[in-house]
Amino acid sequence: MxxxxxxxxxxxxxxxxxxxxxxxxxxxxxxxxxxxxxxxPDASTRALASVEVDVGAIEPGQAITVPWRGKPVFIRNRTPEEIEAAKQVPVAELRDPVARNDNGAADAVASDENRAAPGKENFLILVGVCTHLGCIPLGQQGDFGGWFCPCHGSHYDTSGRIRKGPAPENLLVPVYTFVSDTRLRIG
Missing domain, CATH: 1.20.5 (Single alpha-helices involved in coiled-coils or other helix-helix interfaces)
Incomplete structure (x- = not known):
């Protein structure tokens, strides 16, 4: 039917x-x-996604190292002399002409101005991993007063730019913001 x-x-x-x-x-x-x-990701991994640091106690000429995402991050309060020395280096003389600053344009030139935060030029924030083979450079050493990687002889200046040795690139500037005059958030 x-x-x-x-x-x-x-x-x-x-x-x-x-x-x-x-x-x-x-x-x-x-x-x-x-x-x-x-x-x-688990809670411990999410907690490492960003880290806040009080930079108010870092005197000019001093540096500290903080962990972020399993890597060391160098925070250096540069002296006016260190900043001026970094600004005097012509970009044409640099081995790596790219700023490698995650806060700016990917193709920005490696001038000191493009590697530090405007208004906070004295603070330089860098991922502390040598771009050659991933070693950790020693601070305030080397031929240019910046960082020196004793493993293979890479020398970085006071702006974290490679100047001598086998490292192919400048030290990376991670994403960061100043949340106050003395507090810095990385990540």
Missing amino acids: ASTHTSDEPTRRDFLMLTTGAMGAVGAAAALWPFIDQMN
Whole structure:
């Protein structure tokens, strides 16, 4: 016996099919959620995504090292003489002419102005990993008064730019902001 129902009105069967489909989708999502959620980084990793540092106690000429994302970050309060020496270096003489500052344009030139924060030029913030083989350079050493990597002899100046040795690039300037005059957020 063929159905004679030709109305466009929904039937009970339509309602049951729609409800069953919706409940199946909700059930599938509920079953998949633990698998999706476990791919998120854990709380300790999220805590390392950014770090705040009080830089008010760092005297001119001093530097500190803080951990960020498993890497050392050098924070140096440069003296006016160190800043002036870095500004006097012509970009054409640099081995790596790119600023490598995650706060600016990717193709910015490696002038001292493009490697420090405007208004806070005395503070230089660098990821402390040699760009040659990933060693950790020693601060306030080397031929240019910046950093020296004793593993292979790379010398960086007071702006973190490679000047001598096998390292191919300048030290990276990570993303950072000054949240106050004396507080710095990295990341």
